[in-house]
Amino acid sequence: MIIRGKTILVTGANRGIGQALVEEALSRDAKRVYAGTRVPLTHPDERVTPLTLDVTSAAQIKEAAGIVSSLDILINNAGIALYDDLSDRAVLERHLAVNLFGTLGVTRAFLPHLTRSGGAIVNNLSTNALAAFPLIPAYSISKAAAFNLTQSLRALLAGRGVRVHAVLTGFVDTDMTRTVDMPKASPESVARAIFDAIENEEEDIFPDPMSQSVAEGWRNSAAKALERQLAALAQGISNGRD
Numbered sequence: 001m002i003i004r005g006k007t008i009l010v011t012g013a014n015r016g017i018g019q020a021l022v023e024e025a026l027s028r029d030a031k032r033v034y035a036g037t038r039v040p041l042t043h044p045d046e047r048v049t050p051l052t053l054d055v056t057s058a059a060q061i062k063e064a065a066g067i068v069s070s071l072d073i074l075i076n077n078a079g080i081a082l083y084d085d086l087s088d089r090a091v092l093e094r095h096l097a098v099n100l101f102g103t104l105g106v107t108r109a110f111l112p113h114l115t116r117s118g119g120a121i122v123n124n125l126s127t128n129a130l131a132a133f134p135l136i137p138a139y140s141i142s143k144a145a146a147f148n149l150t151q152s153l154r155a156l157l158a159g160r161g162v163r164v165h166a167v168l169t170g171f172v173d174t175d176m177t178r179t180v181d182m183p184k185a186s187p188e189s190v191a192r193a194i195f196d197a198i199e200n201e202e203e204d205i206f207p208d209p210m211s212q213s214v215a216e217g218w219r220n221s222a223a224k225a226l227e228r229q230l231a232a233l234a235q236g237i238s239n240g241r242d
Contacts, residue, residue: 001120001163001198003028007071011036011055011106012078016174017124020191021075022048028195034068036078036106053078055102061109071113073198076103077124081139092138099142104149111162118161122198123150127168127211130218154203155231165203167194168218170210185209 008025012018013035025033026045035041036053043050051064055078080098084091103123114121129147132140147166154164173184185208193207204224206215218224 001073001201003030003073003195003199005029005031006073007032007034007068007117008073008075009034009036009051009068009071009110010075010077011053011102013037014039014041017169017172017187017190018075018077020187021077021194024188024191024195034064034071036064053106055106056097058105061105065109065113068110068113070117071110072117072119073122074107074110074114074119075122075124075194076106078102078106079124079143081136083136084138086137092141095138095142096145099139100145100149103146107153111157114162115160120163120165120198121150121153121157122165122167122194122205123147124167124169124194125150127170127214129166129168130214151227151231155234158231159235163201165198165205167197167205167207168211170206170208170213172208183209 003025008030010018010021010025010033013022014037022033022035026047030047032047032049034049034051035043036051038054040052041050051067052060053064054060078098080095082091082095086092107121113119123146125147126143128136128140129143150164150166157164169190171180171182171184172190173186190207194205197205197207204218206212
């Protein structure tokens with residue numbers, strides 16, 4: 001999956017990692033980059049097509065899917081992270097609406113395009129999908145759910161020629177982590193690492209120093225082995241039914 005000549009959609013493209021992904025795709029000679037944002041966006045490069053896309057709006061998702069004629073790579077980057085203590089269910093529901101159901105809704109809408117192109121889905125998650133950060137537990141819960149969604153889609157779509165990648169970021173220097181006083185990777189370096197990993201067809205992507213410190217442990221873990229075993233079991237059952 002070489003980025004050059006490909007058509008890419010990035011949600012949450014107006015800032016942070018999303019904005020950096022748009023610029024990195026352009027630097028790698030992407031043919032077209034659809035930039036999905038909740039607020040109006042302008043870009044000087046004619047290869048960028050802004051899309052009004054609130055991932056919690058079924059109407060906007062449907063409209064965006066109608067505008068995009070073809071797609072090679074969908075990057076589900078839009079997300080929210082709010083400090084909470086799980087005392088307010090509405091905060092958890094808000095995280096799930098964006099980080100889980102938003103990702104699912106956008107994926108389902110653009111899946112026909114990706115099936116035709118033999119494309120890829122890239123879900124920007126977090127190392128908090130593997131271990132909760134207790135200052136943002138609702139965010140951590142939503143990312144863990146989105147990681148499970150990613151693993152499920154990976155198995156379900158393999159037979160349709162669509163690859164599914166999980167991006168497990170550590171701390172990145174964005175608005176979300178502005179108040180966190182610790183070393184953080186730049187969005188630009190993370191975007192480069194994400195596209196490098198997509199081109200290398202890495203399933204689980206660890207794009208920054210913090211996440212890379214747990215990468216080997218995850219890839220050799222019992223949990224990763226179990227993911228593969230269950231995917232193979234599901235495929236065998238499905239083949240038996242056929």
